[in-house]
Amino acid sequence: MGTKKYSPRRKQAENRALAISSNTISWFVFQIMEWFSKNGRNFSWRKNDYPLYRVVVTELLLQRTRAETVDRFIGIFFELYPDWLTIARSKSANLQKALEPFGLWQRRAATLRKLAIAIKSRGGALPESPEELGTLPGLGPYIVNAVLLYRENRPEPLLDGSMARLLERFFGPRGLVDIRDDPFLNIIARRVLQESEVSPLSLNWGMLDVAAQICMPADPRCEHCPLTKRCPSSTCAK
DNA sequence: ATCCGGTGCG
DNA sequence: CGCACAGGAT
Known part of the structure; x- marks a missing residue:
């Protein structure tokens, strides 16, 4: 069938992701985890x-x-x-007020309320399958992955803008504009998580932390980066 | 492709 | 000031 899955652009991006050697992947993982064990951030979640x-x-x-x-x-x-x-039963104005410190509070209140009601009508539990999870209001591919990761320890990537930046600088550019359905980024991210015996949660956190603290959008701190030796985008002299 | 939004940092 | 922030819905 002529779905976009078989467009030449997609196929080429897939091949590029598969062509990266597993040695490179495992070196990347090792460096991330070593850095993370010393410098990882400690969030309440x-x-x-x-x-x-x-x-x-x-x-x-x-x-x-x-x-x-x-x-x-x-x-x-x-x-x-x-x-x-509690969210399902809450007054909208109160919910909005509680969300103010985070920003985007109008949409977030609406989304959270819809989601809470949907979950309530399902007996209070989230669905098991990724496909069903994705049908719930507010749950896109990122949060679906997060649920699978946290709930079942599945090796799913928290592939957001930051992780995408890190992966692209080290492994190469994406094939499509949108991160969410870009085959290159998704395949690389999954290879990173699956071709190692490392805890998927820690590895995800490690990548997010390196992206946030070292591999920032402008003026990345390449001199402190654990990946700089083999990073094509590194601005450091070797 | 656009919008949502206040905050923190250079 | 301007940008970037652990995306998803329309």
């Missing part, structure tokens, strides 16, 4: 028994919002809204 409700809400709040900002106010929010049922 990076705990073992962090409830799934909190995972989803936290990821919604992290969209287009600095992690440090979310971390500062998320405790207060969860005191007010400890579960889906």
Whole structure:
């Protein structure tokens, strides 16, 4: 069938991702994990028994919002809204007010309310399959991956703008404009997570932290980067 | 392809 | 000041 999956541009991007050697991948993973063990950030949602409700809400709040900002106010929010049922029953004005510190509060209140009601009507639990998860309001590919990652420890990437920047600088440019359905980035990210015995959560966090603290959009700190020796984009002299 | 939004940092 | 922020819906 003539779906876009078989467009030449897609195919070429796939091949480019598959052509990267597994040695390069494992070196990348090792460097990230070594850096992460010393320099990883410590956010309140990076705990073992962090409830799934909190995972989803936290990821919604992290969209287009600095992690440090979310971390500062998320405790207060969860005191007010400890579960889906509380959100489903909440007054819209109160919910909006509680979301103000995070920004995007109008959309977020609407999304959270819709999601909470949808979950409530399903008996209070999230669906099992990725396909069903993706049908819930507010759950796009990123949050679906996050649920699979946190809930089942599946090796799914938290492929956001930051991780995309890191991967592109080290492995090469994407094939499509949109990160979400770019085959190059998605294949590389999954190879990174699957071709190693490392904890998928830690590895995701490691990539996000290197992206945020070292591999920033402008003026990256290549001199402190664990990847600089083999990074094609490094501005450091070798 | 556009919009949503306040915040923090250079 | 201007930009970037752990995306998703329309």
